[in-house]
Amino acid sequence: MSQPNEVQQISCDGCGEPTPAHDVVNYGSVEDGYRRLCGRCFNTDVAERAGLEGFEHVQFEPIVMGDASGRPHEFHFRTHLFVSGVALDAFELREGHPAGYQFQVIGKPEEDLLGLLGRLIEKMRRSLAIRHVEDSRLGLQVTDGLVVRGKVECDLQNDDRLPLVVIDGREVSWAEFGRMVMTFEGWQFKLQFHDMSEEP
Numbered sequence: 361m362s363q364p365n366e367v368q369q370i371s372c373d374g375c376g377e378p379t380p381a382h383d384v385v386n387y388g389s390v391e392d393g394y395r396r397l398c399g400r401c402f403n404t405d406v407a408e409r410a411g412l413e414g415f416e417h418v419q420f421e422p423i424v425m426g427d428a429s430g431r432p433h434e435f436h437f438r439t440h441l442f443v444s445g446v447a448l449d450a451f452e453l454r455e456g457h458p459a460g461y462q463f464q465v466i467g468k469p470e471e472d473l474l475g476l477l478g479r480l481i482e483k484m485r486r487s488l489a490i491r492h493v494e495d496s497r498l499g500l501q502v503t504d505g506l507v508v509r510g511k512v513e514c515d516l517q518n519d520d521r522l523p524l525v526v527i528d529g530r531e532v533s534w535a536e537f538g539r540m541v542m543t544f545e546g547w548q549f550k551l552q553f554h555d556m557s558e559e560p
């Protein structure tokens with residue numbers, strides 16, 4: 361039976377297991393060639409090379425969380441180990457690709473992944489509780505908090521290399537964002553950028 365949000369599966373070059381495309385890492389080098397590894401095989405390989413004994417990969421199942429307006433969001437998780445840390449990502453999927461709300465926390469390689477998941481979920485809760493934009497008769501508007509937090513992405517539909525911003529898990533075009541900002545003509549603003557693992 362085909363699922364409405366069916367994710368493309370790629371078989372892992374390590375364990376042979378079918379793996380969702382968003383969890384596959386192209387791992388290797390130009391000289392030695394690349395292998396397509398699932399998160400578990402990738403992390404196990406990195407742990408072995410880095411001599412990190414005791415690292416245990418955990419695949420977290422998707423969870424559903426509601427936003428400030430009660431809309432449900434399904435989050436998928438991905439864990440990537442690197443030599444100096446471990447990154448845990450949560451993201452929504454659109455046509456099998458990470459999109460919408462996206463979150464990340466970074467921990468020490470020896471950190472317990474369940475503890476890291478706890479930190480990530482707290483961060484998601486804090487963010488989902490805030491509504492930055494709302495629909496109005498004049499289109500999308502900034503809410504009374506007068507603060508907008510979002511993620512900068514690239515607008516692939518546009519040839520001019522313009523940003524696409526993701527606010528409250530929604531994709532907002534640069535032109536639409538501009539119209540939103542025009543509400544504040546004559547006001548000042550502050551624009552600050554933060555790494556994905558930071559709290560904006």
Ligand SMILES: [Zn+2]
Nearest residue numbers: 372375398401
């Ligand atoms: Zn594998």
